[in-house]
Amino acid sequence: MKNIVIIGAGPAGRFAAMDAAEKSNNVTLIEKRHIGGKCLNHACMVVCALADVAKHVSESKNFNDLGIVESQIKLNYTKIAQKIRETQKRIRPILTAETTGTGVEYVRGEATVDAERKVVVVDDEDEYPYDKLLVCTGSSPRLPNIPGVENAYTYKDTLKFKEIPEKLVIIGGGSTAAEYANIFSCFGSQVDVLCRSSFLKMLDDSRTEEYIVANLLKNTIVHENVEIKEITDRSVITNYGEIEGTVLLATGVVPNSDIVKDIVEVDKKGNIIVDSHMQTSNPDIYAAGDVIGGLLSTPVSRMEGMVAINNIMDNEVEADYSLVPLTITLNYDVSYLKGDEVNNNGKELAIPGAAGPGSFWNMLTGKTGLTKENIDLESGKINNILAITPSSNIALPYMVKAIKDGDADFGNFIEIHPSTDGIFKLTQYFKRYL
């Protein structure tokens, strides 16, 4: 039995703690704010809650435009924010019970580390000795070095808006920028997205970017290659002039590694450097989740936390970053593969989305989505998949599992029509080239 102390009860720390406790260790999980980390309290769940309302507004508008429904939606943003907070409050004790139910000792307070004595100190008072320490302290919004940056909101503040901004200027060009552009443009804001280089460049596909801007983001202007000079309390001053609106930063995150930065090696950005076992330069200290940088997603953070625990318990396991599915939550999910093995080197095939749940009523406007695969015709290996469909966030992970298990025979695969057809049918279609 080992004394394992874990700092941070976000996705990485919480899953690691439960896994370690179930494997009969003494586990202490320390959290300075709320259980669930940024995922429940500021990020994934808030985006998901707001995106559900946005989807409702967007569908209602479509039904009105088609003349099949007559309704007028009036949003109350303060109420939306209040209900999200109430829901988070309801979820936290459930997560706490789930965690402590496995035998984890859950401690609230701010942790610091004394690596010489191998103890974690909480709120400068209580001490928790460890055999092995796992650092899962996550990340915080990155505030770029721009004059007036204090005038901008970040993802941590979106529930503080008193009302829906008439104009919103989003600085950043990644998933978070796209998600907030979708949400607030559906809510009625005129949105400007300012990108330092290109929009959604992680998709590495300008035609998909164009599809998203033209078909999914309404009332949104995307500006690329913008240099930002200053942020004021009501605008952003750029090399192209002044753009007015409430300013929201979607400029990425920085790792919360300060408490160990003098104890373990960190890179230039402050990410804790780990090996494939999640072990740091100090053999008794492991790290997982956003604090080590990388793909910055909840399932990846959880996977890393559990890899760390396995290695702490001497079961040698390596983190596997091949074919990691990710999603941008818009009115259709934009799901795509990321990971070591993904490339655009093969042959590409694309089909428009089918009519089905969530897309039927867009058939008449031709906006049913898009699915693309890139395959190596010699080996038959799927290099990448991109799926813009209502259910792609569910279909793609299962597709990845099938690919990883080497099961490319979809002949006897029984689907639920019409949700998964796009990706699986495309794979079948490709088989004629093999």
Ligand SMILES: Cc1cc2nc3c(=O)[nH]c(=O)nc-3n(C[C@H](O)[C@H](O)[C@H](O)COP(=O)(O)OP(=O)(O)OC[C@H]3O[C@@H](n4cnc5c(N)ncnc54)[C@H](O)[C@@H]3O)c2cc1C
């Ligand atoms: C706007 C936004 C939307 C996102 N949406 C998605 C999504 O839809 N899907 C997805 O997979 N990912 C999403 N992500 C990413 C996801 O939220 C993170 O990858 C994930 O939360 C990282 O988990 P973590 O446990 O490493 O860190 P965190 O969730 O950041 O948790 C770290 C915890 O450590 C605590 N802590 C820090 N320092 C100390 C200390 N000294 N003492 C005690 N406790 C401490 C913090 O309070 C925090 O609770 C999103 C991110 C953002 C910003």
